[in-house]
Amino acid sequence: MTARARILTLLAAVLALAAVAVTSVLHASARADRRDQPQAGGPRVSPGEVTLTAPGRMVFRNMAWGPHRDELTTVPSTDPAAPRTASGVKCLRFYAAAGTGVCLQSVHGPVSDTYRALILDAHLTERARYDVPGIPSRARVSPSGHFAAWTAFVGGDSYAGTDFSTRAAIVDVRTGKLTPTLETFHIIKDGHPYTSPDVNFWGITFAPDDRTFYATLATKGKPYLVRGDLTANTLTTIHQNVECPSLSPDGTRIAYKKRVPGAPKDAPWHLYVLNLRTMRETPLAEPRSVDDQAVWQNTSTLVYALPGDYGADLYSVPADGTGRAHRINTAAASPAYLA
Template identity: 75%
Template sequence: MTVRARILVLLSALVVLTGVATASVLHASARAERRNQPQAGGPRITSGAVTLTEPGRMVFRNMAWGPYRDELVSAPATDPSGPRTASRVKCLRFYAAAGTGVCLQAVHGPVSDTYRAVILDASLRIRARYDVPGIPSRARVSPSGRYAAWTAFVGGDSYAGTNFSTRAAIVDTRTGMLTPSLEAYRIVKDGRTYHAADANFWGVTFASDDRTFYATLATQGRTYLVRGDLRGRTVTTLHTNVECPSLSPDGTRIAFKKRVPGLPEDAPWQLYVLDLRTLRETPLAEPRSVDDQVVWRDDRTLVYALPGDYGADLYTLPADGTGKPRRISTAAVSPAYVG
């Protein structure tokens, strides 16, 4: 090939690469512009004051496209599909109780994202920050507001398969004392201390005594509901095949997702409620697979997220196995009833 031919080939390649780069920039710009545009037909959202103590409100992560995407918003608890007030605080996962919130956030860096948990006061001001070692997945606050917990994926990014690793942390919001991983607690299984290198914990839920909590333990290919003791720093297995437990307000039942044989590998769960006294399970009237840690609206009603057009929608369902699911809000996830 002559020098002239080589130069022509090089120039042609440069023209092609320039065109590709320009198209990529324009595509990214258009995509960003679409994300900043309010969602057509979506909920009405305005910026304003959001607190964690306002009576009759529900606070959640807004999933609607537009300038308030991913922000905590407030809506009437009796009408979660109604007008939303946006807070300017962004969270990937969120929960709140007794005027204390936990918000799991992405921190965007030049090379990759990192994650953190921030403890919020009733006015959404940051009280404390903690590093989170992976992709956030679950968040909870104890009924008194004293303790907060979160779970992150440190290997893998889905509960559906078996190739993942999680880390569950608990912090005392009064003292700032952090337990970075429940793996530091002693495991009691079948009445004996249990050691396993593959132990994973996730989905913490708190009782009202500021001592007891429940969570999922996975080991040797099985999952267990465990009862934890914050003072004794122990967890004790109670029941098998329980994931993402959520304790009822009266402390008598656990709502959870259960793997059911025969369902697809990527959607293997059904919702159940477990009576803690009898360990009797009640299947709930939700035919779809739910990958969420449900929230108790009250002692009779559950709220949970399912995939929707803009990420997730919220549904409600009776906790006694009767009724049928009902969508209560679109483009919403991580609800907390406040006030």
Template identity: 70%
Template sequence: MTPRHRVLVLACALVLLAGVGAAAVLHASARAERRNQARPGGPPITSGPVSLTGSRRLVFRNMAWGPHRDELTAVAPSDPAGPRVASKVTCLRFHAAAGTGVCLQAVHGAVQDTYRAVILDASLHERARYDVPGIPSRARVSPSGRYAAWTAFVGGDSYAGTDFSTRAAIVDTRTGRLTPSLEAYRVIKDGRTYHASDVNLWGVTFAADDRTFYATLATHGTTHLVRGDLRARTLTTLHPNVECPSLSPDGTRVAFKKRVEGLPADAPWRLYVLDLASGRETALAESRSVDDQALWRDDHTLVYALPGDYGADLYTVPADGTGAPRRVSTAAVSPAYVG
């Protein structure tokens, strides 16, 4: 056999081995996906239309392995663990109200991913899109559907420590007017205009008047609940040690995660509810650390995500400190009650 023939034989053998290896990897991947889909508790999922209006439903990002992972998926709110309808619209974070949705998406590039916020109509069709300058973290739509807000990490990737930077934006979905950073608003702290280079803002939640919102402001290692005014473009501090606020439907209380002394540095929070009129805090029955912006199902119950086998599961807990947490849906995150 000549040297040239030896080279050709070796090349053919390498190609054959590469093909066998690729086939083995694909087979193992497919087998793993089938196994994940067959896990006990995995919900049945079918493709179909998902609407943000009409009959009442719970819409969230589906986390179950398979062809519908990351898609916006709808279930009957009376049976959140029941059969799911998947929309083919994928989101990292999502929220909706009054027929308007905001979907934070990753755009996969050859070198690195970029991110965008997409405003959706009631049929999940795109109405507008905006660049997001970092990893999506929180999303909210106002009760009227007029305003949408999102938060992104632009430095660091976790709220647990202090070495991170966020960017919170609000858009008027009717006019398209975007405030790309709430740091453009005037901060009023202890009755005076406040300036600091380390101000961070995140976790917007809207009141029903299309003017007032609440958010977290962090500065000098402390966090504060702030009340925002969309017309005056101001942020006024109200209460310390508040993160990821969520305003109740009746507008009287804010659910939030609070750092509690003595807890682990990577899991420092407990869920609380703040009465805005009295300033009284109520610790909720969830004893685990919750790194989420809880959602009010109604005036009495909160919904939030905790880590699970598929990435995240949804739980509920009474908002008055009684009862106990209850898992209501596996493989789900970023819920919204619509219709």
């Protein structure tokens, strides 16, 4: 090949690479434009005031495409399909109780994203922030508003398999004292002290006494419901095959997802409710696999997310096993009902 031919070949290669780069930029720009445009036929969203002390409201993460994507928005609890009021505060996971909110966020960096937990007051003003060591997964606030909790994936990004690692943390929002991992608690399994290097915890839910909580403990490939004691720093197993527990407002029942035989490996769960007095399990009338920590709208109804066209939609189902599941809101996730 002559020198002139080599130069022409090199020039052609440079031009081809430049064309690819320009095309990629244009496609990325187009995607960004779509994200910034309100979705056609989607829910109406407009900016306004959002507080955590407005009884009869639901606050949740807005998943609709447009300028308010991922923002905390609010609607009346009795009319979840109503036009949404957006706060300007973006969260990947959210929960609130008694005027305290916890918001798990991503922080976009030049190389990779990092994550943090914000403790919010009733007006969504930041009170404190904490580093989160991985991808946010679950969030809860105690009924008193005195404690907040979150779970993050520090290895893997799904509960469906067994090759993942989680970190569950609890913070006293009054003092700022952080328990960065439940792995420092003493485990009592089947009535005996238990230690193992493979323990994982996730899905914290609080009782009203500011001492008791529940969570999932996984070890040796099996998940357990544990009852935690914030004063004694203990975790006691009380039932098997319980994931992402959610304590009812009256403290008598746990809603959870349970792995069922014969289900697909990537969608293995059905929703159940466990009576904490009798330990009787009730399957709920949701036939699909639910990978969420359900929320109690009241003592008789559960709300949870399922995949939707814009990420997630919210569904509700009776907590006693009767009735049927139905969609209550599109393009929404992480709901909290304000009392």
